[in-house]
Amino acid sequence: MDAIILQILNGLDKGSAYALIALGLTLIFGTLGVVNFAHGALFMIGAFCAVTLSRILTLSHTVIDETQKDFLGNPLKVEVPYIYDIFGQTTGDVIIDWAVPLSILFAIPVMVGIGFAMERGLIKHFYKRPHADQILVTFGLAIVLQEIIKYFYGANPIPTPAPDAFRGSFDFGAMLGFDPNTIIYPYWRLVYFAFAAVIIGAVFAFLQFTTFGMVVRAGMADRETVGLLGINIDKRFTIMFGIAAAVAGLAGVMYTPINSPNYHMGMDFLVLSFVVVVVGGMGSLSGAVLAGFLLGILESFASMAIVLETLPGINQIIIYLVAIIILLTRPRGLMGRKGVMEE
Amino acid sequence: MGLTKKDFTLLIIVAILCVFAPFILNPFPEGSAMAQFNAGYPDLMQRLVIFGIFAIGFNILFGLTGYLSFGHAAFLGVGSYAAIWMMKLLTMNVIPAIIISVLVAGLFSLLVGWISLRRSGIYFSILTLAFAQMSYSLAYSVLTPITGGETGLQPKVNDPRILDGVLAAGETPRANLFGLQMNQSYEMAVGNWVFTFNAGYYLAAIVMLIAFYISIRIFRSPFGMMLRAVKSNQQRLNYTGLNAKPYTLAAFVISGMYAGLAGGLLVAMDTQVGAERMFWTASGEVVLMTILGGAGTLIGPVLGAGFIKYMENIVSKINKSILEQWFAFMPDGIEDLLITLVYPFIGKGWHLTLGILFMLVVIFLPGGLVEGGQRIGRLFKRKKPADDKPDGKTTPAE
Amino acid sequence: MGILEVKNVGKRFGGLQALGDVNLSIAENSVHAIIGPNGAGKSTLLNCLVGKLIPDTGSVMFDGQSVLGRKPYEINQMGISRVFQTPEIFADLSVMENMMIPCFAKRDGAFQLNALSSIPSQRDMIERAEHMLEDMNMADKRAMHAGSLSRGDKRRLEIGMCLSQEPRLLLLDEPTAGMARADTNNTIDLLKQISEDRDITIAIIEHDMHVVFSLAERITVLAQGTPLVEDTPDNIKGNPKVREAYLGETQDAA
Numbered sequence: 004m005d006a007i008i009l010q011i012l013n014g015l016d017k018g019s020a021y022a023l024i025a026l027g028l029t030l031i032f033g034t035l036g037v038v039n040f041a042h043g044a045l046f047m048i049g050a051f052c053a054v055t056l057s058r059i060l061t062l063s064h065t066v067i068d069e070t071q072k073d074f075l076g077n078p079l080k081v082e083v084p085y086i087y088d089i090f091g092q093t094t095g096d097v098i099i100d101w102a103v104p105l106s107i108l109f110a111i112p113v114m115v116g117i118g119f120a121m122e123r124g125l126i127k128h129f130y131k132r133p134h135a136d137q138i139l140v141t142f143g144l145a146i147v148l149q150e151i152i153k154y155f156y157g158a159n160p161i162p163t164p165a166p167d168a169f170r171g172s173f174d175f176g177a178m179l180g181f182d183p184n185t186i187i188y189p190y191w192r193l194v195y196f197a198f199a200a201v202i203i204g205a206v207f208a209f210l211q212f213t214t215f216g217m218v219v220r221a222g223m224a225d226r227e228t229v230g231l232l233g234i235n236i237d238k239r240f241t242i243m244f245g246i247a248a249a250v251a252g253l254a255g256v257m258y259t260p261i262n263s264p265n266y267h268m269g270m271d272f273l274v275l276s277f278v279v280v281v282v283g284g285m286g287s288l289s290g291a292v293l294a295g296f297l298l299g300i301l302e303s304f305a306s307m308a309i310v311l312e313t314l315p316g317i318n319q320i321i322i323y324l325v326a327i328i329i330l331l332t333r334p335r336g337l338m339g340r341k342g343v344m345e346e
Numbered sequence: 347m348g349l350t351k352k353d354f355t356l357l358i359i360v361a362i363l364c365v366f367a368p369f370i371l372n373p374f375p376e377g378s379a380m381a382q383f384n385a386g387y388p389d390l391m392q393r394l395v396i397f398g399i400f401a402i403g404f405n406i407l408f409g410l411t412g413y414l415s416f417g418h419a420a421f422l423g424v425g426s427y428a429a430i431w432m433m434k435l436l437t438m439n440v441i442p443a444i445i446i447s448v449l450v451a452g453l454f455s456l457l458v459g460w461i462s463l464r465r466s467g468i469y470f471s472i473l474t475l476a477f478a479q480m481s482y483s484l485a486y487s488v489l490t491p492i493t494g495g496e497t498g499l500q501p502k503v504n505d506p507r508i509l510d511g512v513l514a515a516g517e518t519p520r521a522n523l524f525g526l527q528m529n530q531s532y533e534m535a536v537g538n539w540v541f542t543f544n545a546g547y548y549l550a551a552i553v554m555l556i557a558f559y560i561s562i563r564i565f566r567s568p569f570g571m572m573l574r575a576v577k578s579n580q581q582r583l584n585y586t587g588l589n590a591k592p593y594t595l596a597a598f599v600i601s602g603m604y605a606g607l608a609g610g611l612l613v614a615m616d617t618q619v620g621a622e623r624m625f626w627t628a629s630g631e632v633v634l635m636t637i638l639g640g641a642g643t644l645i646g647p648v649l650g651a652g653f654i655k656y657m658e659n660i661v662s663k664i665n666k667s668i669l670e671q672w673f674a675f676m677p678d679g680i681e682d683l684l685i686t687l688v689y690p691f692i693g694k695g696w697h698l699t700l701g702i703l704f705m706l707v708v709i710f711l712p713g714g715l716v717e718g719g720q721r722i723g724r725l726f727k728r729k730k731p732a733d734d735k736p737d738g739k740t741t742p743a744e
Numbered sequence: 745m746g747i748l749e750v751k752n753v754g755k756r757f758g759g760l761q762a763l764g765d766v767n768l769s770i771a772e773n774s775v776h777a778i779i780g781p782n783g784a785g786k787s788t789l790l791n792c793l794v795g796k797l798i799p800d801t802g803s804v805m806f807d808g809q810s811v812l813g814r815k816p817y818e819i820n821q822m823g824i825s826r827v828f829q830t831p832e833i834f835a836d837l838s839v840m841e842n843m844m845i846p847c848f849a850k851r852d853g854a855f856q857l858n859a860l861s862s863i864p865s866q867r868d869m870i871e872r873a874e875h876m877l878e879d880m881n882m883a884d885k886r887a888m889h890a891g892s893l894s895r896g897d898k899r900r901l902e903i904g905m906c907l908s909q910e911p912r913l914l915l916l917d918e919p920t921a922g923m924a925r926a927d928t929n930n931t932i933d934l935l936k937q938i939s940e941d942r943d944i945t946i947a948i949i950e951h952d953m954h955v956v957f958s959l960a961e962r963i964t965v966l967a968q969g970t971p972l973v974e975d976t977p978d979n980i981k982g983n984p985k986v987r988e989a990y991l992g993e994t995q996d997a998a
Contacts (some may be wrong), residue, residue, distance in 0.1 A: 010591045038468050059606060083730065107741050111544055118647075128709070133412075134467055135412060135414045136629045136708060136712075138468070138635070139414075139704075139708045140472065140635060140702075140705055140708040140709060142630065143632070143702075143704040143705035143708060144701070144705060145701075146701030146704070147695060147698060147701035147702055147705065148697035150632050150695060150697045150701055151698065153695075153697075154690050154695055177636065197568075211461065214676050241625075245481060270627070274479065274626060276474060277472055277475070278472060281468075281469060281472045285468070285469075302418060313525075314489040316483065316488030316489075317489070318485055319480075319483035319484065319486070319488075320479075320480040320483050320484060322478065323476035323477070323483075325475055326472065327461065327473060327477070328467060328477050330472070330473055331464060334464075334465060334469070348860075348865070349862075350822045350864070373930075385821055397955045450917050501876075556988055560860075563859070563860050563862065564860070565861045566855070566862050566863060566864065567858055567860060567861055567862060567863065568844075568848050568858045568861060568869075569857060569858050569859040570859070571837070571841055571844070571845065571848075571863065572845065572848070573953070574834075574836065574837060574841075575834050575837060575841075575845055577836065578834040578835055578836040578837055579832055579834050580835065581828075581837065582832040582833060582836075582905075583817075584815070584816040584820075585794065585816055585817070585820055585825070585826045585828075586820060586825075586845060586849050586855055586905065586909070587817050587818075587820035587821040587846070587849040587850070587853075587854060587909065588817055588845070588849050588855070589815075589817050589854040589855050592854075592855040592857075593855060593958045596859070598860070637889060665920050678949075740839070
């Protein structure tokens with residue numbers, strides 16, 4: 004029992020990331036009808052927003068500290084972050100410590116801006132082109148984006164820690180009445196899951212309860228009719244692209260403490276996220292979220308020692324295997340609509 | 347040979363280029379500043395033609411039918427593993443290895459294609475991707491006894507090799523063609539120039555020419571016409587009494603066999619294989635090659651493969667100090683500016699250039715570099731585009 | 745016994761009974777039109793004949809063989825060719841290639857792995873395609889890209905492609921929809937000529953009364969998924985039930 008709970012928990016954080024990326028992919032696909040292979044790159048850029056902000060926050064200047072001497076007796080040169088000058092040392096340290104969560108505020112405008120630029124500058128011209136062309140051009144864009152990041156940040160992963168307060172682990176088992184230390188779960192992963200839930204909830208609420216969302220949903224169901232009603236759907240689609248980019252970016256920001264970001268993390272996630280989208284059903288938002296969590300948890304169960312004993316290597320391929328089976332038995336995925344991408 | 351004059355000329359040109367590649371790719375004298383742009387060394391020349399084969403095969407599927415596979419590296423990998431096992435069990439002669447790599451890859455692609463082709467569009471792409479990633483993961487983990495896992499496979503001295511004699515102590519197994527070793531080279535020095543003629547390269551080039559010839563035949567055959575019809579309008583095809591499924595499956599298997607052939611030849615050249623050969627980025631690379639060169643054209647994929655492999659091996663080695671040498675004749679300020687501008691795009695940043703070029707091709711030049719070349723050619727000829735095709739056939743350009 | 749016998753065919757989409765209980769017999773070598781107001785089930789019926797849809801009930805017999813459960817390409821190989829409302833041709837291929845593909849389909853069947861034979865060596869196929877292009881008055885356009893043809897020419901090409909398979913039954917789905925008057929008249933003349941020159945049965949679904957009354961020998965009026973009447977054009981013109989169900993709203997067209 005405790006093992007099962009542990010695996011479910013372990014599956015949640017990866018599942019959250021899958022669900023968030025798949026949600027954005029589906030928003031873009033459902034509204035704009037575009038297959039975006041650069042979506043993983045948006046996730047990666049989000050992660051590097053966190054890296055960038057923590058670098059900005061720790062930008063320092065050198066001060067000569069007369070109170071301290073080095074071994075030669077000269078006054079010691081100390082690096083002092085500019086942030087100390089503004090907020091003082093105590094507040095400054097807190098801000099630096101909370102760099103990752105703070106990056107959310109930084110990442111939203113950046114990601115929305117990148118999303119707008121991408122849609123207006125490139126994607127817009129591919130609405131009427133075949134899906135294969137869309138895949139190819141966004142695949143090219145993904146390469147370009149990750150190479151740019153590589154140029155500025157290098158090829159190595161950059162550790163970006165969570166705030167001190169969340170660095171420990173949480174004894175989930177003890178709370179549920181199991182033996183202590185049987186179910187231990189890092190705080191940050193809980194935070195990630197909660198964060199993902201909030202974002203997903205917000206996106207759904209936005210689509211459900213605002214006029215804007217209503218139009219977009221109508222556009223997803225029948226784009227032409229909505230266009231005929233004289234509603235400028237294009238402008239709304241641009242905004243949706245921005246939102247989808249922000250969702251992917253935020254997923255990336257918050258993922259940095261779990262996995263140190265590197266320039267190709269986007270591609271790694273993209274492949275799986277596409278599988279998630281297809282399993283959930285192309286164009287179905289709830290399908291994407293559901294499949295994201297399901298596959299995340301499934302993957303974590305498949306990595307249990309007891310499973311690996313009977314089916315060695317299953318953890319490596321379970322997601323793909325499920326995807327193949329689902330695609331062949333339920334061609335529209337778990338919750339896909341008829342006619343989406345059929346021909 | 348059953349080719350039109352135009353196609354025959356193209357084949358002859360490619361053959362001549364292949365034969366004289368050691369000269370053409372080594373235009374700069376040894377020791378000169380430009381020598382690092384010489385690509386005429388065996389390892390790279392082999393790769394140029396082998397990846398040419400890979401791309402030619404991919405083009406038969408994507409260029410003709412429009413089915414975009416993101417998993418073709420799996421067939422290349424499977425072919426490689428099959429070939430290395432022949433070298434371990436049977437003989438270091440490359441012929442059985444190459445034959446078996448084609449067969450095994452063909453069988454594997456029959457299985458994958460049979461399942462993946464039940465769906466089309468993006469679903470097909472995802473299915474092929476899923477199969478390839480599964481193959482890669484399995485090769486890395488569970489199948490380690492067959493694939494060597496992370497370390498990969500090489501022929502060992504004490505492998506059975508039932509057709510070969512026992513190796514003398516200290517002798518290493520070398521890939522050969524009836525005794526002619528693949529890594530055997532003849533170096534010809536002319537003045538300051540050194541040209542290398544490598545046995546492995548010429549074997550690979552001959553195989554590539556055969557593969558290229560077959561691909562021309564396929565393009566010009568009724569079968570090839572049907573494949574283009576699949577891409578153009580499946581609805582009409584069905585209502586014309588034609589079953590699209592076996593046509594696409596046949597194209598898929600043929601392209602899988604080309605991939606397997608490339609995999610077998612890679613092993614024949616360097617006698618080693620690792621699972622990373624099957625990673626999905628390797629599948630992405632052949633997509634890049636084919637489209638950059640010109641999907642649906644005959645020579646495009648070969649050009650694309652050559653272009654990318656050249657960049658990967660030559661352009662990637664340009665570093666800052668080389669740039670400084672190049673721009674040394676300029677005033678300091680301009681020199682620095684130029685270096686800053688150019689540097690991100692070359693050397694380690696060559697992928698960036700590749701990505702940008704690729705995007706430009708997808709956006710503006712659906713026919714790839716071949717179409718670009720034709721457009722430039724037309725500009726010089728100052729002919730009206732409509733007059734360009736004398737017999738007006740809309741068969742794909744060379 | 746007609747060449748096509750439709751018996752008690754019904755098709756339901758969810759709550760909508762698209763076809764009620766359709767009985768239809770099309771006589772060999774006749775021109776038979778199926779007309780009816782929008783939503784009468786004309787297209788559904790057609791799709792049931794060519795294998796795109798499988799009816800819930802009833803039978804469809806072509807020349808004594810059931811077509812139900814067969815794939816579109818199998819039904820085509822039985823001898824039924826279909827012309828679509830918007831011309832379906834291979835737009836990326838040349839006109840000549842468009843014409844050759846059905847010739848190969850007729851000779852070689854649904855699949856043939858002739859990957860190494862070259863097209864120029866297939867003299868008989870080339871002659872056949874050229875012959876058909878001449879019949880369609882398109883020989884001068886053989887080298888053109890099919891996608892760049894005019895709408896009327898696309899229609900001619902599509903009809904020619906169907907004919908080059910020597911089908912026994914040619915189904916046309918509103919072949920003149922969206923055409924200019926001149927193109928429509930050309931198409932009517934073409935179809936008339938085809939029906940006179942060849943041993944072929946033509947079934948046509950049409951909105952344009954001018955087309956129907958210029959061509960058809962028999963007319964079936966479909967309304968709300970069931971055949972209302974079947975008669976000669978003259979009798980249909982005078983039938984009050986038809987006027988009520990159909991012509992009443994489109995008198996101008998008649």
